[in-house]
Amino acid sequence: MLLSTSQLKVILEREIPDAVVQVRDLTGTSDHFAVDVTSPIFDGKSIIDQHKIVHAACGEHLGGAIHALQIKTRTP
Amino acid sequence: MFTKETIQDIVTSKPVVLFAKGTRFQPMCGFSARAIEILDRTGVEFEVVNIFEDESIRPSLVAYSNWPTTPQLFINGELIGGSDIMLEMFEKGDLQKKLA
Numbered sequence: 788m789l790l791s792t793s794q795l796k797v798i799l800e801r802e803i804p805d806a807v808v809q810v811r812d813l814t815g816t817s818d819h820f821a822v823d824v825t826s827p828i829f830d831g832k833s834i835i836d837q838h839k840i841v842h843a844a845c846g847e848h849l850g851g852a853i854h855a856l857q858i859k860t861r862t863p
Numbered sequence: 864m865f866t867k868e869t870i871q872d873i874v875t876s877k878p879v880v881l882f883a884k885g886t887r888f889q890p891m892c893g894f895s896a897r898a899i900e901i902l903d904r905t906g907v908e909f910e911v912v913n914i915f916e917d918e919s920i921r922p923s924l925v926a927y928s929n930w931p932t933t934p935q936l937f938i939n940g941e942l943i944g945g946s947d948i949m950l951e952m953f954e955k956g957d958l959q960k961k962l963a
Contacts, residue, residue: 834951835944839929850931857947
């Protein structure tokens with residue numbers, strides 16, 4: 788089941804509190820995405836822990852519909 | 864045979880450990896090569912564990928760190944991340960601070 792950029796945006800904004808998310812399809816094949824996620828939940832966390840939050844929010848899609856995920860996290 | 868405990872022993876026995884695809888001088892993946900290059904540029908002493916040396920390394924590592932991809936850098940037992948996070952931290956000077 789392919790994921791669109793808008794579907795992934797909805798998933799991430801639903802799973803990550805107060806998140807503002809931008810999603811780009813890197814290759815046009817709907818499985819290599821770049822996501823830019825802003826949320827207060829990242830404050831004070833190491834980058835790897837921030838990325839783990841994004842991974843967890845992707846749930847079973849990661850490794851399934853999502854083959855590659857480039858992550859940029861920010862705090863507001 | 865590697866287990867989560869073996870991985871814990873390795874990352875806590877040496878200050879800087881990089882799990883990579885291939886060896887220090889023969890990395891077999893672009894991301895692993897980039898991670899090694901970044902560490903070389905910091906001049907720090909580091910150990911490279913080639914995950915291809917034993918097929919039980921990767922599943923134990925992924926289970927231990929709860930992170931699916933390689934390379935994986937550990938500093939003083941703490942998971943830092945892969946080459947993208949290493950590059951981001953290196954450019955901000957944060958990696959050098961952690962290694963100091």
